[in-house]
Amino acid sequence: MSKVPISVCLIAKDEEKNIEECLKRLKPYGFEIIVTDTGSTDRTKELASRYADKVLDFAWIDDFSAARNFCAQHASNNWILSLDCDEYVNSIDVKTMRILMQKFPRYTGVIRLKNLVLDEDGQTGYGTDDVTRFYNKNFYTFDYPIHEQVCSKDMAKREEMMQCFLLPMEVVHHGYALTPEEMQDKQRRNLSLLYKNLERDPDDSYTLFQIGQSEFILGNHEKAVTFYERGLAGDPSPEFIYVQVMIISLAKAYVKVGREKEALALMDRYAGRCxxxxxxxxxxxxxxxxxxxxxxxxxxxxxxxxxxxxxxxxxxxxxxxxxxxxxxxxxxxxxxxxxxxxxxxxxxxxxxxxxx
Structure with a gap:
């Protein structure tokens, strides 16, 4: 068992560029660290073994959730902090995290993740996303093969809003600081998995949203509009973070295709709920x-x-x-x-x- 009853779980493949810095920053906090490798051919496992308590192998099956859940199953603690190798921790208030864990044992924890990005001129900027990455594995698990989400193990509660707290930590994500070509390649890879998932569940709002996001980044704005509109067709609640992002993204896509009035009507319609x-x-x-x-x-x-x-x-x-x-x-x-x-x-x- 680790000094702090938290297990940090990471999945990795060919991450020798990032993993050492990621783990080096985590080590001082006294968490158990578990790395699950999904088929690296570089020095990822060698570097991970210097810092991690466990380095495991998982045969890749085109499913990020399966890999994350495998990693969590091997954790000694119930509380799981899920990170990526290209996410570097700047600070964590461990004392406050302990208090939150004790006070809200069935809540999930949200990281306000700072994502570094490159603009058209190659200059580095950043955006911010709230992502659920901290959870008690007795009550929660990951779902979706790509753009995986923490979800309740109780299927009857899947449509309910998860109660959460903001984690007292600063994490900077370096994985989006890509050239336009690298970002397009990433989105095409994502789409291959997303479209497969859509075949299994054609009306899944979250999958439709993520397809819209990738198509938008690729410059296929008309296509993005179609998927955003399909994702909102069932009127999912804007209380879910992804739904608000989908509304915002649809408004931006409308503007891109010259439908500014529809963008304004959309924002007017949701203003009271967002x-x-x-x-x-x-x-x-x-x-x-x-x-x-x-x-x-x-x-x-x-x-x-x-x-x-x-x-x-x-x-x-x-x-x-x-x-x-x-x-x-x-x-x-x-x-x-x-x-x-x-x-x-x-x-x-x-x-x-x-x-x-």
Whole structure:
């Protein structure tokens, strides 16, 4: 048993570039570390053995959930922290994690993951996603062969919202800092598994959403619209994180294909049920695309005051950019200067994250 009753579970294949840094950062926290290798031909297993308590082999069967669940089965602890080899921990408040585990034994834990990305000019920026990665294996398991999700073991509870807490840790994901060519190759590989899953369950909202995401990244915006619309056809609850992302993504796809009015109608329709900074930021942008700058300014300013504004990642920086530009267009230099200071503070945070 580890000093802290948490097992960190990772699956790996040909990760010699990342795995040592990942495990090196985890080692000081006293967690049990388990690495499941799915067929590496490089030094991944050799490097993992320097830090991990267990290094296991798993024959790859085109199913990420199967590999993650195999790894968790071999954990000595019930509480599982699931990470990827290209996710580097900057800090963990272990004391607070213990308190949360004791107070909420049937909750799951969410990491506010900072994803490094490359823009069109090859400059590094970052976005932020809330991902469920901490759970008690007595009650939860992974499901879906790709873009795997933590789900209740009780099938009767699968349609219910899982109760969760935000983990007191900072994790930076380096796996999306890819060239356009590398990202396109990744999405094509993902689609091969996603379309197979769709054959098994043609109406699965989550699979339809993920296909839409990959098609959007590949520039197939009309196709993405079709899958997003199919994913929302059954009116899944926006309380699920992926549903709100699907609504936001559909609005962006509508704008890409010249259907700005439909994008605005979509955001208007869900405004009462989606109260996140990411939704509000996108809503502001869609208003701007529809020639409504005052409404856009109102929503951009509102976005910056929301409790979850930090979930925007680098988009918070873009939010301030829009506010400054809109105030200057209105001739209000005083207000533009107020937000200029906030913009500069946000820029410093971006530099801290991308250089961590």
């Amino acid at each position: 109260r996140t900074a990411k939704f509000q930021f996108t809503y502001a942008g869609v208003c701007l695309d529809n020639g409504q700058p005052l409404k856009a300014l109102l929503y951009y300013v509102k976005t910056t005051t929301m409790a979850d504004a930090d979930t925007l990642g680098e988009n918070l920086l873009h939010c301030y950019e829009h506010i400054i530009e809109l105030y200057r267009d209105m001739g209000d230099e005083k207000m533009a200067e107020v937000f200029q200071g906030k913009y500069e503070a946000c820029m410093r945070e971006k530099e801290r994250v991308v250089n961590s």
